[in-house]
C-alpha cells in the first residue's frame with residue numbers, strides 16, 4: 001500500500017468513482033509527476049487545468065493504463081476504480097480500458113470505416129459479444145447519448161471520415177460509450193473544434209455526466225467553469241515535476257481560489 005494524501009471531496013459531492021493515490025510518473029529517468037492524489041466524484045465532471053507541460057495528459061493516461069503504452073514510461077502509486085486498484089496483477093488491461101474510456105484531442109474515427117462500424121469497433125477491441133439486433137440498438141443508443149443520432153440515422157453506412165470535425169468527435173464519444181464505460185476521460189476534446197461544435201460537445205458532456213464520471217483536460221478556463229463541478233490545478237514550477245497546487249469545487253476555485261498561483265492562472269495572469 002502506498003502512502004496517500006487524498007484531499008477530501010468538497011461537501012455535497014458523492015463518493016469518488018475514481019481515486020488517484022500518490023501518483024508519480026517518469027519518462028526514462030525524467031520525473032514528470034510527483035505524488036499526485038485526487039478523488040474524482042461519481043457522475044460529476046472533474047476538470048484538470050494548468051499550463052502546458054505540467055503533466056495533465058500524462059496523469060489522464062495513467063488513469064486508464066495508457067501511460068504504459070510508452071516504452072520509456074513508468075509510474076508509482078495507485079488508481080482505484082470503485083475501490084479496486086486497476087494496476088493490480090490480475091486486472092486485465094483491456095477491461096480497465098473498457099471501464100475507463102478515453103476521447104482524444106484530435107477526433108480519430110477510422111475514416112474509411114462506416115459510421116455504424118466505428119461505433120461497434122470498441123466492442124471488438126474489448127472482446128464484448130453482442131448479437132446483431134443488440135448491436136443495432138447499441139449503435140442507436142450510443143449515437144443518441146453522444147448527440148449525433150438525428151444527424152446520421154439515415155447514413156450509418158457512410159464513412160466516418162465524411163463527417164465534419166465536430167461530428168467526428170461526437171462519433172468518437174459514441175464509440176467510447178458503446179462499451180458502457182463507467183468513467184470517460186477527455187483530453188482537450190474541443191481544442192480542434194469551432195465554437196458551435198464546442199458548444200455541442202459541452203452540452204453532451206453535461207448530459208452524460210448524469211450517468212458517467214467524466215475527467216476532462218482543458219486549456220479553456222470558461223469551458224472548465226461551464227462543464228465541471230470539481231477542478232484541479234496542476235503546475236510544474238521551474239522544471240520540477242507536475243503536482244496539484246489546488247483542487248476543489250469549481251465555483252469556489254474560480255471565485256475565491258486559495259492559492260495565489262491558482263488565482264493568477266484562472267484569471268489569465270500567469271507569466
Ligand SMILES: Nc1ncnc2c1ncn2[C@@H]1O[C@H](COP(=O)(O)OP(=O)(O)OP(=O)(O)O)[C@@H](O)[C@H]1O
Pocket residue numbers: 027032050051052053054055056057058059070
Ligand atoms: N511520450 C513521452 N516521452 C517523453 N516525454 C514525454 C512524453 N509525453 C509527455 N512527455 C513529457 O512529460 C511532461 C508532461 O507532459 P504532458 O503532455 O502530460 O503535459 P500537459 O500538461 O498535458 O501539456 P499540454 O497542456 O501541453 O498538453 C512534458 O515535459 C512532456 O514533454
